[in-house]
Amino acid sequence: MAAVESARPGRSGAGRSGAGSSGAGRSGRPGSGAARTGTRRLELQGIGRSRFVLGMVLAVVLPPAVEILVTLAGYRNFSIIMLLHLAVAVAVAAIGGLWPAVVAAVLGTTLLNYFSADPVGTLSIADPSTLFTLVVFLAVACSVALAVGLATRRAQEAARSGAEATALSELSLRILSSDGSVETFLEKVRSRLGVDAVTLVAGSPPSDPRGPGSAPGRGPGRSPGSQTQWTVLASAGTSPPVTHAAARHAVVVDSRYTLLINGGPPAGQPFSGQHQRMLAAFGAFLVAILERRQLVASMEDNQRLSEGNKMRTSILRAVSHDLRTPLAGIKLAVSSLRQEDVRFSPEDERELLATIEDSADRLDHLIGNLLDMSRITADSVNPLLGGLGWADVLPDALRGLPAARIRVELPPNLPRVEADAGMLERVVANLVENALKYAPDADVVLTARAGEGIALGGRPASELRVVDQGSGVAPAAVLDMFQPFQRLNDSQRTGGGRTVGIGLGLAVAKGFSEAMGGILAAEPTPGGGLTMVVTLPLWEGPLP
Numbered sequence: 001m002a003a004v005e006s007a008r009p010g011r012s013g014a015g016r017s018g019a020g021s022s023g024a025g026r027s028g029r030p031g032s033g034a035a036r037t038g039t040r041r042l043e044l045q046g047i048g049r050s051r052f053v054l055g056m057v058l059a060v061v062l063p064p065a066v067e068i069l070v071t072l073a074g075y076r077n078f079s080i081i082m083l084l085h086l087a088v089a090v091a092v093a094a095i096g097g098l099w100p101a102v103v104a105a106v107l108g109t110t111l112l113n114y115f116s117a118d119p120v121g122t123l124s125i126a127d128p129s130t131l132f133t134l135v136v137f138l139a140v141a142c143s144v145a146l147a148v149g150l151a152t153r154r155a156q157e158a159a160r161s162g163a164e165a166t167a168l169s170e171l172s173l174r175i176l177s178s179d180g181s182v183e184t185f186l187e188k189v190r191s192r193l194g195v196d197a198v199t200l201v202a203g204s205p206p207s208d209p210r211g212p213g214s215a216p217g218r219g220p221g222r223s224p225g226s227q228t229q230w231t232v233l234a235s236a237g238t239s240p241p242v243t244h245a246a247a248r249h250a251v252v253v254d255s256r257y258t259l260l261i262n263g264g265p266p267a268g269q270p271f272s273g274q275h276q277r278m279l280a281a282f283g284a285f286l287v288a289i290l291e292r293r294q295l296v297a298s299m300e301d302n303q304r305l306s307e308g309n310k311m312r313t314s315i316l317r318a319v320s321h322d323l324r325t326p327l328a329g330i331k332l333a334v335s336s337l338r339q340e341d342v343r344f345s346p347e348d349e350r351e352l353l354a355t356i357e358d359s360a361d362r363l364d365h366l367i368g369n370l371l372d373m374s375r376i377t378a379d380s381v382n383p384l385l386g387g388l389g390w391a392d393v394l395p396d397a398l399r400g401l402p403a404a405r406i407r408v409e410l411p412p413n414l415p416r417v418e419a420d421a422g423m424l425e426r427v428v429a430n431l432v433e434n435a436l437k438y439a440p441d442a443d444v445v446l447t448a449r450a451g452e453g454i455a456l457g458g459r460p461a462s463e464l465r466v467v468d469q470g471s472g473v474a475p476a477a478v479l480d481m482f483q484p485f486q487r488l489n490d491s492q493r494t495g496g497g498r499t500v501g502i503g504l505g506l507a508v509a510k511g512f513s514e515a516m517g518g519i520l521a522a523e524p525t526p527g528g529g530l531t532m533v534v535t536l537p538l539w540e541g542p543l544p
Contacts, residue, residue: 055096059104062088067111078116078130082137085112086144093145094152101145109138164274167192168281182289186236189282193275195263197237199247200286201230202257230258233290237262253283257290323366326359333359361400369504372426373484376511383420383516387539390414390448390464393421397428405436407445415450416543417462417536423512424536427520430505431466431532439470439529450538456518459537469529478522482510509534 066084070076085108093101113123117130125131182200190198232242240262241247247260248267259279265271271279333352337344344352375381391410398406428446435444450462473481484507506520509532513520518536525531 052096052100055092055100056103058088058095059092059100059107062092063104063108063111066108067115071115076116078112081116082112082133085109086137086141089141090144090148093148097152098146098149101149102142105138105141105145108141109134112137160274164277168278182234182286182293183236185282185286185289186234189259190236192278193261193264193271195237195261197235197240197262199235199240199242199260200233200253200257201242201260202233203228203230204256233257251279251283254287257283257287259283259286323363326362326366329359330356330363366504368426369430369508372508373504373511376508376515377484381423381511381515383423383512385418385420385516387416387541387543388419388421388424389416390462393425393428394446397425398432401429401432401436405443406432407443409445410448414448415462416539417518418539418541419516419518419536420512423516427509427512427534428464428466430509431534434505435466435468435470435530435532439468442469442529444468454535456535456537459540461518461535461537463533463535466532466534467525467529468531469525469527472524472528472530473522481522482506482520506532 063085066081066088070081070084075081085105088108089101089105092104110123113125113134114121117134118126125134186198186200190196230243235242241260244250244258244260247262249259249261249264249271251259251261253259259282264275270276333355336342337349337352391408391414394408394410432444432446445467446464447467448462448464450460454461454463484504510520513534513536516536518534521533521535523531523533
């Protein structure tokens with residue numbers, strides 16, 4: 001039977017409407033409530049049941065034992081015997097608390113009267129001073145027992161509170177040192193409470209009957225007789241319960257979350273006061289974990305929305321400027337050639353046609369980078385990896401670029417790298433084109449190497465270097481250089497007055513390099529300039 005309890009102190013055993021559980025800590029057995037009340041009273045007194053029983057036994061046994069010992073020893077000093085009975089009452093108070101000590105004091109007074117006060121062997125008292133002495137002894141014994149019992153109770157309560165605080169402190173430190181996941185936290189809760197399994201469920205209001213969530217029996221944790229739908233969030237232990245009916249205890253964390261527990265006290269009986277306080281602390285921390293997770297998710301969503309807005313703004317800016325420029329060139333050249341009243345020389349016609357071709361190539365390149373960037377942003381890049389040499393992609397990658405400014409100095413017999421031919425071609429083409437634009441007065445050199453000291457994720461690798469002797473890039477601007485739509489100097493233009501592009505070439509090269517399992521990095525060229533380094537793991541498959 002599942003018992004609904006609250007993790008908050010003062011709400012133990014209280015049922016909750018809609019919790020989907022039977023009787024909150026209620027029991028149908030007569031007398032069980034009184035027994036639990038007696039147990040709680042003993043716990044409040046700070047003396048356990050076993051110590052109370054032991055104190056009662058000693059209170060009954062020790063006073064007669066004192067009388068037997070002094071009788072056997074033949075020692076009948078009234079004052080000394082009275083002090084011995086007082087010592088017995090104090091000892092019983094330290095062990096069993098107030099009421100056993102009172103029993104010991106009353107019994108000791110009676111025995112002292114019967115065996116030591118005149119007339120001996122009767123309960124009558126001949127001397128009024130003796131009666132006064134016995135009354136004072138009884139009052140002192142009860143007072144001492146009361147003081148000792150209170151001190152014992154306070155000491156035990158302090159020790160229990162200290163142990164509980166130490167346990168919570170250790171638990172907090174362990175939780176803070178963990179990975180912060182709900183599963184890890186539930187495992188710590190389970191081990192700390194000494195139970196078999198713990199499951200965290202979240203309740204949600206009933207959905208619209210016409211909605212998909214209102215189908216009968218839908219959801220593993222739907223509580224019978226309740227419209228609240230329960231969803232299992234995390235669990236720990238062996239065979240964790242997934243419904244209220246399968247759990248021995250159901251502990252309400254807050255208005256939405258509930259802990260289903262198997263193990264611990266029998267069904268229908270609540271956890272001890274210490275465990276309830278620990279459950280209250282667990283519940284508060286659990287809610288904090290879930291709220292922090294929701295906050296992190298919201299921050300990530302907001303960051304994605306912000307990046308998406310930034311990307312759309314950059315695309316609109318690029319379309320409005322960089323894409324319209326070559327379109328305007330094509331439109332102007334075609335309009336000029338179609339003028340029937342103007343006769344162009346063959347040189348002018350070739351120049352206009354060359355303008356159309358260059359503008360079309362530029363449009364093709366820009367649109368290609370835009371499409372590639374959209375694939376990278378959408379995580380839809382699926383490389384077809386295979387064994388490939390660096391030199392295999394150079395003919396297609398360098399087509400259309402000024403060959404006079406490019407020097408290929410690849411050593412022979414380089415091992416193959418693991419790459420996608422199309423992606424690697426785009427990576428090399430974008431890097432070389434970028435180097436030509438930013439180093440207009442120097443050649444671009446392509447080199448490669450492999451061997452000791454070049455590795456990637458524990459695998460041997462090879463690297464291709466695109467070296468230019470241009471103006472270089474400041475170290476603080478290297479990271480921004482690989483961001484989409486970033487141009488280190490928007491005012492920088494080539495000698496012909498053309499813009500340097502929309503800032504996608506390096507972002508696409510970096511995205512494709514990482515998609516192939518490699519990296520793209522930038523480092524200064526000795527003597528000035530910038531060197532782009534593409535590192536890819538060596539191909540470990542069969543050679544063609």
